[in-house]
Structures are given as structure tokens and as C-alpha cells.
Amino acid sequence: MLGFSVYLDKDLTADDHNYLLGMRNAGFKEVFTSLTGLKDEADIVLKRLDQLTSWCKDLELKVMADVSQDDLHYLGYDLADAEEIKKLNVTGLRINDQVLMRFVSKLSKTMWVSLNAIYLQPEDITHLKEEAANFDHIRALFDFYSQPETGMDEKWFEEKNQWLHNCNLETAAFISGDGVKRGPFFAGETTLESQRGVYPLAAALNLKDLACNNVIVGDRLTSETIKSFARYTKDHAIxxxxxxxxxxxxxxxxxxxxxxxxxxxxxxxxxxxxxxxxxxxxxxxxxxxxxxxxxxxxxxxxxxxxxxxxxxxxxxxxxxxxxxxxxxxxxxxxxxxxxxxxxxx
Structure with missing residues (x-):
């Protein structure tokens, strides 16, 4: 599945809505957003999130929100309260810190949960099974690395990715876009260092070759690249x-x-x-x-x-x-x- 990113560090505009529409029409199915590290008041962040989820619902796009336990507390939510978290109106949460697997198991019965791939260990998989987690609603999501030279080694990624598949988990990773980049480094939000600056469709196909199930574009795409993705998703054309x-x-x-x-x-x-x-x-x-x-x-x-x-x-x-x-x-x-x-x- 293809996903793309829309961030909440500023108010959303008509341009953001048009981008959502264009990406949906190009075959993208999921929006990744982040609730981490935001400096605005909680009510402002939640208002922006509500706007995003409302638009995505109309466009039939899934929404995955990146959070930590501290972020949730700041916004007035508790990871242990699955029913309360459902009020965020997201399709799922990407939990980017280490958490108790009983919380994950409980959440997996009501929504999608993406866990930080680099933290997952054999004992975590054992605990998820003991807690009767819904593995159909759990996947492992690799981080993106904004700073040049800090991206993941491809061989290490491939080995970890294979281990996660052996644990019956789908995986997801980021590629950088070729449009507007995020600060402070403006170098692309990519999982693999070898893909930093690589043409986005080529990077997505490379992740596919590495058996990664889901690809998320970490930055904006240019209009021409969106068209290229559309021709690929609809006609399998390069x-x-x-x-x-x-x-x-x-x-x-x-x-x-x-x-x-x-x-x-x-x-x-x-x-x-x-x-x-x-x-x-x-x-x-x-x-x-x-x-x-x-x-x-x-x-x-x-x-x-x-x-x-x-x-x-x-x-x-x-x-x-x-x-x-x-x-x-x-x-x-x-x-x-x-x-x-x-x-x-």
C-alpha cells in the first residue's frame, strides 16, 4: 500500500486539501501525520487533526498518527484507554516509543497499530501472542531519518524486515519526496540512507524489491511525480x-x-x-x-x-x-x- 505525509505544524489550507485529492487520485491510500514534537497548544493540534481526519474520511483515505505516550498525555489522552483514543478519529496510531504490549493488544482490537520496527524484539512478539493481540491490525513501521548520513543501512533493514515478516507482521518504511522538504535539514524524510535523494518511484520500487509491504512518502511530491505514480498504480506503466x-x-x-x-x-x-x-x-x-x-x-x-x-x-x-x-x-x-x-x- 502507498501512503504519503501531511504534517500538523501549521494550519491546513486549500492547497493541502488539493494535495490530498491529487494523491488519492494517483492511487495512494493512507495519510501519515505526526503528533510528536509539536509546539502548539493541545487544542490547536487537535483542531488541525480533526480537519485532516474529516477531509480524509470524505476522500476515503486512512489516517495513521505518529505519537508517543507523552504526546498523548499532552493532548489529554491515555494509551491505556482504547475507547477514549478512538475519539481521535484516526484509522490507527504509530507508537514511536517502547510500550507495554498489553496496551498494544487492546488497541489492536479496535484500530490499526504501527509499532516502531527498531524496538521490536522476540519477547515483544511473545507478549503480543500471550495478550491475544490482533496481528491483522499490527504492523512494524521503520523510522525516517531527516539528517544526512543517519539513515538506515540497507542490509540491516533487509534482515530486520525479513525477521518481522517471519513474525507475521507487515512492514512499512519511508521514502523522501522530490517536492518541498521538511526542516530543519531539508534533506528528505527517508528510512534508507541509500535512498536519500533517489527519484521517489524508484525508491518505492526498491522497497518493494526488499519485500517491504507499505511505502510512505515522507515529503511532498511534485505534480509530475504524482502523475508518474498514477500511471504506475493504474496501468503498471513506467x-x-x-x-x-x-x-x-x-x-x-x-x-x-x-x-x-x-x-x-x-x-x-x-x-x-x-x-x-x-x-x-x-x-x-x-x-x-x-x-x-x-x-x-x-x-x-x-x-x-x-x-x-x-x-x-x-x-x-x-x-x-x-x-x-x-x-x-x-x-x-x-x-x-x-x-x-x-x-x-
Whole structure:
């Protein structure tokens, strides 16, 4: 499941509502918000939360609120009182500190509970089972790390993620957005350090490869990236923006071959393509270069370099995938649809 973040450190505006609507329409199902570290009075925070949950209810979006026990006390709630907490009108709570599993078990019978993945240990799983917790309503959510160099190691994440699956828990993690970043570091809210600054859809697909069940975007997405997510969620299509206008690429239907080539993405068109003459001065093909053969062989296909490749004397370069989206190339699956768009400048 795909989620995204809307924070409560300021009053919500019409722009926030439009963002909720756009993300819902792009296939996102859940909103993550945080009740931790807010400096406003409790009644102001609760008013903002009420506004958010009301909008999300209308849009059929789930709401997961990040809290600690101290935050709940500040807002006038007690983690031990599940019935009272239901009045927050959230779909679930993400409890970011260590808590007694009997509280978690009780909450799991009335709402979703996300537990901090880094704290969970074998004895916690044992206690949840002893307390007859509803494991269908519990998942493990990894933290995001705002400060550069503090993000999680990918191998450690993969091992912890697998252990959590073995405990019959779904997992979730954060990727950074490519729009407005949160302060104070403005470096992206990401779980994995290796994904800091990576194009969001590529980061989401990487988490999928690592068997993470749920992906949450920690920052805002740009409008073009929202459209790319929408094409992926609705048509399983990968969108690639090209560095120069090329109607030939945009107007044809492209699909990857039914196998994965090592060095290129090998895209075929349903119809015969026009013939191109070889370039007078053949060019190297760095990662992302789009080219076509001019010798009549494989005349209904184009190639995208997945790594730096040498000159092809029979080839003609048609353009290049924009730098940040080159990270998508390893994730293009056999038979998958690929859509080219011009890069807005």
C-alpha cells in the first residue's frame, strides 16, 4: 500500500486539501501525520487533526498518527484507554516509543497499530501472542531519518524486515519526496540512507524489491511525480522524461521485451518505425541514452542504456532520460509498458 505525509505544524489550507485529492487520485491510500514534537497548544493540534481526519474520511483515505505516550498525555489522552483514543478519529496510531504490549493488544482490537520496527524484539512478539493481540491490525513501521548520513543501512533493514515478516507482521518504511522538504535539514524524510535523494518511484520500487509491504512518502511530491505514480498504480506503466522534445518517442506505444537484457532496456513498438540514418559522428552512450539502430535490424525497437556503453556505429541517439529517473531503469520489468514525456524546462 502507498501512503504519503501531511504534517500538523501549521494550519491546513486549500492547497493541502488539493494535495490530498491529487494523491488519492494517483492511487495512494493512507495519510501519515505526526503528533510528536509539536509546539502548539493541545487544542490547536487537535483542531488541525480533526480537519485532516474529516477531509480524509470524505476522500476515503486512512489516517495513521505518529505519537508517543507523552504526546498523548499532552493532548489529554491515555494509551491505556482504547475507547477514549478512538475519539481521535484516526484509522490507527504509530507508537514511536517502547510500550507495554498489553496496551498494544487492546488497541489492536479496535484500530490499526504501527509499532516502531527498531524496538521490536522476540519477547515483544511473545507478549503480543500471550495478550491475544490482533496481528491483522499490527504492523512494524521503520523510522525516517531527516539528517544526512543517519539513515538506515540497507542490509540491516533487509534482515530486520525479513525477521518481522517471519513474525507475521507487515512492514512499512519511508521514502523522501522530490517536492518541498521538511526542516530543519531539508534533506528528505527517508528510512534508507541509500535512498536519500533517489527519484521517489524508484525508491518505492526498491522497497518493494526488499519485500517491504507499505511505502510512505515522507515529503511532498511534485505534480509530475504524482502523475508518474498514477500511471504506475493504474496501468503498471513506467514514465520516463526525456531531456529534449521528441514526438517520435512520445507518440509510439512501447513495451519492454519479455526478458531482461543486462545492458539495455529493450523496448519494442507494435508497428514498424521510420528508418533513421546513422550519425556522422557516433556518440558514446552513457546511462539513460536512448538510441535506435540504423541498419534495418530490429527496426521496431529502441534501446535505453542501463550502464555506460560504447559507441554503436550503426546507431542514432534519440535523446536521454533525465538524470534522476535513470534510477528507474533497473526496475522496468519484462513486458512492462513505458511512457515517454518531455522534460519541462
Amino acid at each position: 514514465t520516463l522524461h526525456v531531456d529534449e522534445k521528441n514526438t517520435f518517442l512520445n507518440e509510439n506505444q512501447w513495451h519492454n521485451y519479455l526478458y531482461l537484457a543486462q545492458d539495455i532496456v529493450r523496448l519494442r513498438s507494435e508497428g514498424e518505425l521510420p528508418k533513421f540514418e546513422a550519425q556522422d559522428l557516433p556518440l558514446d552512450r552513457p546511462v539513460g541514452t536512448i538510441s535506435i539502430n540504423s541498419n534495418g535490424l530490429n527496426s521496431n525497437e529502441i534501446h535505453i542504456a542501463k550502464r555506460n556503453l560504447p559507441v554503436n556505429k550503426d546507431g542514432r541517439v534519440l535523446g536521454r532520460v533525465c538524470d534522476e529517473e535513470c534510477s528507474l531503469l533497473p526496475h522496468i520489468e519484462p513486458g512492462q509498458k513505458v511512457i515517454f514525456k518531455n522534460l519541462e524546462k
